[in-house]
Structure formats: structure tokens, C-alpha cells
Amino acid sequence: MASVARIFARRLHxxxxxxxxxxxxxxxxxxxxxxxGIASWKKKEGETFSAGDVLLEIETxxxxxxxxxxxDGIMAKIIAPDGAKNIKVGSxxxxxxxxxxxxxxxxxxxSKASAEGPKxxxxxxxxxxxxxxxxxxxxxxxPAESKSSKREIPAGDRIFASPIAKKIALERGIPLSKIKxxxxxxxxxxxDVEKYKPAAEAATSTASxxxxxxxxxxVDTPISNMRQTIASRLTQSKNERPHYYVTVxxxxxxxxxLREVFNKTLTEKDKSAxxxxxxxxxxxxxxxxxxVPEANSAWLGEVIRTYKKADISVAVSTPTGLITPIVKDAxxxxxxxxxxxxxxxxxxxxxxxxxxxxxxxxxxxxxxxxMYGVSHFTAIINHPQSCILAVGSTEPKxxxxxxxxxxFKVVQNMQVTLSSxxxxxxxxxxxxxxxxxxxxxxxxxxxxL
Numbered sequence: 137m138a139s140v141a142r143i144f145a146r147r148l149h150x151x152x153x154x155x156x157x158x159x160x161x162x163x164x165x166x167x168x169x170x171x172x173g174i175a176s177w178k179k180k181e182g183e184t185f186s187a188g189d190v191l192l193e194i195e196t197x198x199x200x201x202x203x204x205x206x207x208d209g210i211m212a213k214i215i216a217p218d219g220a221k222n223i224k225v226g227s228x229x230x231x232x233x234x235x236x237x238x239x240x241x242x243x244x245x246x247s248k249a250s251a252e253g254p255k256x257x258x259x260x261x262x263x264x265x266x267x268x269x270x271x272x273x274x275x276x277x278x279p280a281e282s283k284s285s286k287r288e289i290p291a292g293d294r295i296f297a298s299p300i301a302k303k304i305a306l307e308r309g310i311p312l313s314k315i316k317x318x319x320x321x322x323x324x325x326x327x328d329v330e331k332y333k334p335a336a337e338a339a340t341s342t343a344s345x346x347x348x349x350x351x352x353x354x355v356d357t358p359i360s361n362m363r364q365t366i367a368s369r370l371t372q373s374k375n376e377r378p379h380y381y382v383t384v385x386x387x388x389x390x391x392x393x394l395r396e397v398f399n400k401t402l403t404e405k406d407k408s409a410x411x412x413x414x415x416x417x418x419x420x421x422x423x424x425x426x427x428v429p430e431a432n433s434a435w436l437g438e439v440i441r442t443y444k445k446a447d448i449s450v451a452v453s454t455p456t457g458l459i460t461p462i463v464k465d466a467x468x469x470x471x472x473x474x475x476x477x478x479x480x481x482x483x484x485x486x487x488x489x490x491x492x493x494x495x496x497x498x499x500x501x502x503x504x505x506x507m508y509g510v511s512h513f514t515a516i517i518n519h520p521q522s523c524i525l526a527v528g529s530t531e532p533k534x535x536x537x538x539x540x541x542x543x544f545k546v547v548q549n550m551q552v553t554l555s556s557x558x559x560x561x562x563x564x565x566x567x568x569x570x571x572x573x574x575x576x577x578x579x580x581x582x583x584x585l
Contacts, residue, residue, distance in 0.1 A: 160232045162225050378559060
């Protein structure tokens with residue numbers, strides 16, 4: 137009897153352990169995030185982790201963000217593999233448990249969890265089949281659905297692949313969703329990954345067998361989450377906000393001379409510490425916003441919010457699209473601090489390591505294309521801000537100079553264009569702001585007093 141009791145106790149304990157397993161769902165890394173992707177898992181199946189350990193990297197529409205464990209535990213089963221895209225927030229991506237738990241039931245739990253997603257999306261086309269048996273929805277369907285879901289998973293949201301296949305795919309940047317598995321039940325194996333050819337390569341190999349007249353003259357590039365977000369937000373901004381544009385010329389002679397003096401002094405201490413023209417622009421923008429706060433505002437539907445601090449969004453080009461990290465409270469900072477922060481933020485942006493707080497919530501945006509030799513352009517307002525400043529290159533320009541012997545002189549001229557939301561910023565406000573901005577750059581010592 138004692139041995140039977142012990143066996144029964146062990147079974148109860150094992151059952152309790154199995155019940156301790158739980159779903160780990162796709163987290164929302166920002167208030168606006170609706171879906172994301174798995175860049176890579178940092179913990180493998182069967183590995184334990186402690187609170188604070190990085191479990192995985194999640195790709196949002198703007199950056200790649202580390203997700204840390206909140207408690208100690210074990211990675212029982214990974215549902216969404218490395219490279220998985222367009223996973224909705226709240227969808228199951230893994231099964232986790234506590235150290236010492238029996239994880240033998242993790243695979244079954246993962247299959248059920250992953251099958252729940254496709255069932256929700258498939259509800260609309262399936263009603264005609266389920267209408268004749270409304271009263272039997274709960275009891276009978278489970279076995280039938282579990283069987284069908286097992287067949288559908290490899291071709292749907294769940295991707296089956298061997299560990300070595302996942303590793304090779306990650307190293308080569310190959311999306312597993314693009315590969316057709318040849319293993320048991322459609323499982324992706326090593327040979328499938330090694331034989332995979334991207335669309336461009338496949339088109340090239342196929343094209344080599346075609347006559348010259350049939351060679352394709354284009355390349356299709358999948359649209360990334362970041363590019364989709366940029367497209368939707370800029371379209372919304374351009375369609376919903378009555379843009380207008382005001383352009384002025386700025387004499388940059390004094391800024392360039394002052395920058396040269398500062399850089400000589402700075403490089404004596406640190407050769408990498410150099411001020412850019414953009415650093416002066418950021419500071420001048422912040423000072424002008426202090427003088428004309430109406431431009432430092434946002435349309436929020438029933439109210440116009442005017443900000444007391446100048447949080448300047450600086451547009452940075454990255455391989456996946458444009459992002460605007462923020463120099464916060466730029467008006468209270470010196471040029472050296474602005475320069476250091478801007479460089480650090482730009483590097484994090486290009487590496488895809490910006491935290492949401494570093495690119496969300498700016499009050500005014502600067503888009504500088506002067507380094508590309510662009511003399512003039514207009515920019516689209518960054519929602520919900522009211523203004524964005526487009527900065528062109530600095531170029532020599534002849535200007536009248538009655539006091540000069542020749543009657544003219546050459547100055548270093550920079551052209552800037554302010555795009556404004558006419559619902560908030562009237563033309564007179566834009567003109568006053570540009571006048572203040574130009575005044576600071578043409579007399580840069582004024583914002584150093």
C-alpha cells in the first residue's frame with residue numbers, strides 16, 4: 137500500500153509540474169506595436185534562465201529590442217522560430233516553465249497553442265461547414281481539429297525545422313518561411329536550407345536558361361515591417377495635414393568659423409570629438425522654439441498641445457528605412473553634449489538597437505540632406521508634430537555688398553525649408569520662427585551666452 141501511495145504521489149507531483157507550464161506570448165514593446173518578428177532566440181529549448189536574462193530579440197517596426205525574463209524558469213518549447221515575421225501581439229511564441237518541471241508535455245501544449253491562432257483567422261471562411269452542428273461545437277470538434285491542425289501547421293504560422301537547419305538559416309539570413317521542407321511531415325532539414333536560393337538568385341539561374349529577350353529586368357524586395365510603417369504614417373500625414381512650406385537662406389560664415397575654432401580645441405583632448413554643422417542646427421532649432429513656442433506643438437484632436445521643452449527628432453537613414461531618434465531637452469544642452477548624444481543615437485539607430493523611448497515622443501523634427509549635396513527639398517511632417525525643418529547643403533553664393541570694392545561678396549549659404557501644419561502654425565508664426573532660427577545661426581555666440 138505504501139508503494140502504491142508513493143506512486144500515486146509521484147503521479148500527482150508530475151501532473152502538477154505539467155500544469156506549471158505556461159504560454160509565453162509576443163509582448164507589445166511600444167503602445168503602437170501590433171505585430172513583430174523574432175530576430176533570434178537567446179535561450180534554446182531545455183535551457184534554464186534567470187530573471188534579467190535576455191530570452192530573445194524582437195524586431196519591431198523601428199528597432200530590434202531585447203526581451204528579458206521577469207522570473208527564473210526553463211525554455212520548454214519554442215513555437216515561433218528565428219526569422220518568424222508578422223506575429224501579432226499576444227500570439228504564443230514559446231512554452232516556458234519553472235526549473236524542475238516535467239516538460240514532456242511542452243510539444244503538445246505548443247501544438248495546441250499554435251493551432252489556436254489559425255483557427256481564429258479561419259473563422260470567416262469556415263462557418264458554412266460548422267452551421268449544421270451548432271450544438272456540437274464544444275465536444276466533438278477537438279479530436280478532428282487537432283488532427284487537421286497537425287497537417288496544416290507546417291504550411292501555416294508554425295514552422296518545423298531541425299536545430300542545424302535553423303542555425304544555418306540564421307547565419308545566412310534565410311527566412312525559414314520561404315523554404316519547403318523535405319523531411320518527415322514537411323520538416324525543414326539541413327539539405328533544404330543549403331539548397332535554398334533567394335528569389336533574385338533563382339531568377340538569375342532560371343534566366344540564364346532563357347533567351348536574352350526574356351531576361352527579367354527587375355528585382356522584387358519584400359517590404360519590411362519598418363518600411364510598411366513608414367509608408368502608412370507618411371501617407372496619413374500628407375493626406376490629413378495641410379502642409380505648406382516657407383524657405384529662407386542662412387549665412388553660415390560665422391558658424392563655420394566658430395566650428396573650426398571649437399574643433400581645434402576639442403581634438404587636442406579627443407581626436408574623435410568634433411562638432412558637426414548639424415549640432416549647431418539642433419541647438420539653433422531649440423533656441424528658436426523657445427522664442428516661438430507655437431511651432432513646438434502638436435494637433436491632438438480637441439486640443440493643441442504646446443510643449444515646454446524642445447525634444448528634437450533627428451532623421452537618420454538606416455539600411456531598413458528612416459528613423460528619428462530624439463535629442464531630449466536640446467535647449468538645456470551644450471554643443472558638445474548634443475554632438476555626443478546625436479552620434480550615439482545615430483549609431484544605435486543604424487544597429488537597430490534604439491529603445492522605443494529614444495525615438496517616440498519628439499516635438500520637432502530636423503531632416504538634413506546637406507551632406508548629400510542636396511541644396512533644397514521639402515519634408516513631410518512627422519505625426520503628431522506640427523513642423524519639420526528640411527536642411528540643404530552649405531554652398532558659396534554671391535550676395536550684394538555695397539561696402540565692398542566690387543559691390544558683392546561670397547558667403548557660405550545654407551537653404552532651409554520649414555514644412556508646417558496650417559491647422560496649428562499660421563504663416564506668420566512660421567516666418568517668425570525662421571527669422572529667429574536664422575538669427576541664431578548667423579550670430580551663433582548668442583546661444584552660448
